[in-house]
Amino acid sequence: MIQTAKDFLARSFAPCSTIALLLRTESPEKTQQRIVTLEQALAPRYLGWLAHENHAGANIYVAANPLRSGSRKRTKECIDNVRHLYLDIDEDGDARLAALRASDGLPVPSALLSTSHGKYQVLWRVEGFDFAMQEIALKRLACAFGGDPACTDCNRVLRVPGFFNRKYSPAHCVAVEYLSDATYSPADFRLPDVPAVAAILRSGDTQLSTPHKGTHSELDWAWACHQLAQGKDADKLTHKLASRRSDKPNPLYYAQRTIDIASARHWFLEGALIDDVITTLEDRRRFELPAALCFARAREIAATAQRMVARKKFA
Template sequence: MNETATDFLARSFAPCSTIALLLRTESVGKTQQRVVTLEQALAPRYLGWLAHENHAGANVYVAANPLRSGSRKRTKECIDIVRHLYLDIDEDGDARLAALRASDGLPVPSAVLSTSPGKYQVLWQVDGFDVEDQEVTLKRLAIAFGGDPACTDCNRVLRVPGFRNQKYSPAHCVAVEYPSDATYSPADFRLPNLPSIAALPLRGNARLGWAHKDSHSELDWAWARHQLALGKDAGKLTHELASRRSDKPNPLYYAQRTIDVASARQWLREGAPIDDVITMLKVRRDAELPAALCSARAREIAATAVRMVARRKLA
């Protein structure tokens, strides 16, 4: 537990950063906040205390952005720099995460947290964003990929992987993967300009239902799964989907990934070993991609499909 939390915090913040940790026990309505340096938080004794509180029922969170040195609160005014963009996905998580990974308008996430079965927090480490830029981009992310539109403020807290999500019985251990070590700039996020974006609330519990259930990417995902289940040819489906999604900056890439993730999921559910799934994905695209990229891509897509199938079994 401590190694996972240590690695996450060390990756997420620069040395000597001031960070805010939040402990919340839902059953008794108790909240504790601690503003400490990164080095204090990484001390074995401090991590041991967090683990003890977590075992006793407290959920452990950390503010996504570092605070100014000397801060005692976690207000917007106390934010030092924008360190992360993030997206909460708490409905139809596997499909939305697959759509996000398939998008050529987004860079590869820096971290993907599995906060409970089928629910995720996606993080991108960034530089060059101010608070206003960050919050507008977070709203666009929420609209485009069905995230929680209430989770778009710069002083938002995120779960710390390695600790247990105590909202569930049995408690779910928060896991993390790190798809990329890159740091991204605003130019790396090619999201649609939405005229109504300024009218959307930064806070609140309202859900953008029209963006959740019927986003183009989710409809494409459902269509791909259905067509593959009917035995349709993956090559023809790829070209059909690419022709339908000319709005995408790279329609062929988008279609290839959507069809391949759906295929891998289907093969795994039919009982195919993961090594066979990887081989089939490589063979499908070996004429289109360089060998090294084709192999790495096949493994990543197979791993994505494994998680989707596992989450479905746990649901």
């Protein structure tokens, strides 16, 4: 257990980094935060203390990005540089991981944390991102792949593998799988445009919402919704959208996803059940994608559209 935590911290941060550890319990007054150097955190005695606190009920987290030397807090202003991009997946974990792995716009993740059954945290080690670029990338990741849109702050904490997730009974040991040793740059992330991303970034809202007219992608979304409401054929709309958006890294992927999300939204507004929406989406793409991926993608898109409709109703 301790060795797993030690390896994760050593892989995640450069030597001499200042890192923030959070020990969170059900009692807020007992929550502790420790700001230490990486070398202090890797010391056997310190790791033993973390294991003791974890055994006593504390959940162990580490800030995803290093802090400035001499920092006493884990505020945004104290973050030194962008070390990671991350995605927090709390719902339909396996389906959303399948969609993420199938994307041609993302590099292989550096690490995949299993935080509990069906819940994951995905990490990419990066360089060359400033804080604004990171925030945009994190919001787009969350919107595109069904992650938690609230987990997009530069001072976000991650669970440390090797320790137990004490939110559940029995406790779940947080596991990690290392998938790549590469360090990625902004050019490695060709994130698909998702309806409402531009509106989210402009307004600061972390929830999916209906976009306002403005960017090309927002106009595409409005056009797709209108055309589908008029009963136009989805396959013809997909090819038409792909042909006019040749500026995209993968125009067909962009068009398929836009039309499919808009279709699912339209069906939900007409009262369709989610199982029927998933089946229809799966049937639409069954000749274009492997069966397992087709089902996972259909579930993820249906869930995304369902959230959009629900949030509009209760906004």
